[in-house]
Amino acid sequence: MSPTPRVAIVTGAARGIGAATAERLASEGHAVAVVDLKEADAQEVVDRITADGGKAVAVGCDVSDADQVTAAVDTVAERLGPPAILVNNAGVLRDNLLFKMSPDDWDTVMNVHLRGSFLMSKAAQAHMTANKWGRIVNLSSSSALGNRGQANYSAAKAGLQGFTKTLAIELGKFGVTCNAIAPGFIETAMTRATAERMGINYDDMKAFKAKEIPVQRVGGPEDIANAVAFFTGEDAGFVSGQVLYVAGGPLD
Template sequence: MGRFDGRVAVITGAARGIGLGTAQRFAQEGAAVAIVDLDESAAAESAATLGTQAVGIGCDVSDKTSVEAAVARVVEELGGLHILVNNAGVTRDNLLFKMTELDWDLVMGVHLKGAFLMSQAAQKHFVEQRYGKIVNTSSTSALGNRGQANYSAAKMGLQGFTKTLALELGAFGVNVNAVAPGFIATDMTDQTAARLKMDVEEFRRLSGEANPVKRVGHPEDIAAAVTFLASDEASYITGQTLYVDGGATISRG
């Protein structure tokens, strides 16, 4: 038996990267999985690889109508909803004086408004059944990162959002936590290397050397933390943010 037998997990932004790695781990441990992504065809393709009961659903997490339709479809097609992982994200990096209002609004809309709308839609089911798990994806960038005023603000905002939902929903059997990844080897960080005109492997090597464990992280590292926080083993943990960063933030307090 798996830890998540009989559970339905929704992971946003899960067609690739950390989200897909997390979806794979939930599937391996028995969950029915909904991969929610802006790109429905990519979501469907990724869902088809899981080897379990899974669906791929197109959704703009910053749009209330789209979110409500996606959650309704999950419940209809998979028979319920027990776990929500708010992982959808985008970057629009730039120094403050170059950052556009569109850059700011897009990042806030996907990360913060997206987590708000998805959590609001999911909690209706969680409260009724008096059971639910929400895990939000923050970042070490929440502590500040040059050229990421929008992203850093959104990711720290998610930590406050996590604590508040934990206070509001705890009495209804709902745990709410967050993970804050450090450098994870994904397409997104590869794009950062390209933007900096650096070789991907060299960028990863230097990033790994900068933390105590001397390696970069991988999607499965985050998936392990997310699935623990979404499991009944973590039922006495709520309102917390777990940094999964190879120790990179130790010196930052």
């Protein structure tokens, strides 16, 4: 079934997984709102999409700010049309061991990942339920299973899985599905920052991780974008409330 052109919002879309996802959805024929903290950063992705013949707009928004989220979704609806697809990808790291982790480290991660996904989903679902069609995809992580030095991040990513399942239950009767993708090790600026924090050479980290992964390579942003394309597609209407680990092997 060929995709029906719709309006998509991707948060944290100026780089990495978000950018790859925005470009993939644009290639599927969707009009894409590239949302990031700074509009100028998002514009670079928009320029690539439009250069390839796609339709996209850049929107600056702090997803943890309720007023900014409302304004951003209103802007998308005015400029592109009512959003039918939402990918909650925006995220930050404030890694530290528990005894060193500050309340601000905890709050910042929770606010962006969890509060941000809540605010964006609440704003976008009003359009989806009205039109009886919608797709929400939340970016969780393999860190939801626990990861040293990431009590905040792990808790937020695990929380997103419960959030996902609840939205699937609540919104299903309106034709809206909600699923989560939990990436394993993906080569991004965020994982590079993790290596730097740990004082490890990034190439060495990737080589070590690849040996641990059954498919013998680390992931790329496009691997996650491919999964998003499935969940947001016409043929995925009977798939909801699922958590898909995209990690090159099985994870529990």
